[in-house]
């Protein structure tokens with residue numbers, strides 16, 4: 001829910017390994033993403049606060065995960081895996097058969113997490129993109 005934006009944005013900004021962008025991760029950018037992907041973005045809450053978040057969107061064929069983060073004091077308790085599992089179940093329900101993500105190569109811990117939960121590294125592909133609107 002966009003009402004969670006301030007808390008989630010705060011979590012992202014204090015989490016190492018996030019690739020945040022001024023336009024995509026602005027409140028309007030996230031509102032647009034949530035409107036398009038209402039079933040595949042989740043937060044994890046403790047009794048007191050939001051402690052984790054994940055975004056996932058799809059184009060009707062493939063899904064892409066972004067900005068998976070768990071508050072440092074709540075890591076290694078299954079929160080990250082539960083967020084990913086919620087995304088995967090929703091994707092299955094929607095008939096989306098494959099999900100991917102991009103991680104910084106230098107994010108050793110993040111990559112170890114993804115590897116551990118079954119997100120394998122592709123050695124046969126090269127990631128390419130093009131900037132359509134400059135962001136900082």
Ligand SMILES: CC(C)(COP(=O)(O)OP(=O)(O)OC[C@H]1O[C@@H](n2cnc3c(N)ncnc32)[C@H](O)[C@@H]1OP(=O)(O)O)[C@@H](O)C(=O)NCCC(=O)NCCS
Pocket residue numbers: 015016017018067068069070071074075076077078079080081082102103104107108109110111112113116117
């Ligand atoms: C990556 C992150 C989301 C994992 O969240 P988490 O709640 O700590 O992960 P979980 O407790 O659900 O771990 C799930 C499994 O992955 C394993 N795992 C978690 N972090 C790991 C690591 N750094 N190295 C190896 N295994 C790891 C856990 O041991 C657990 O294994 P198990 O099911 O066999 O017990 C969290 O560490 C984080 O927010 N990191 C910073 C942000 C980040 O790098 N995000 C990814 C960007 S691409």
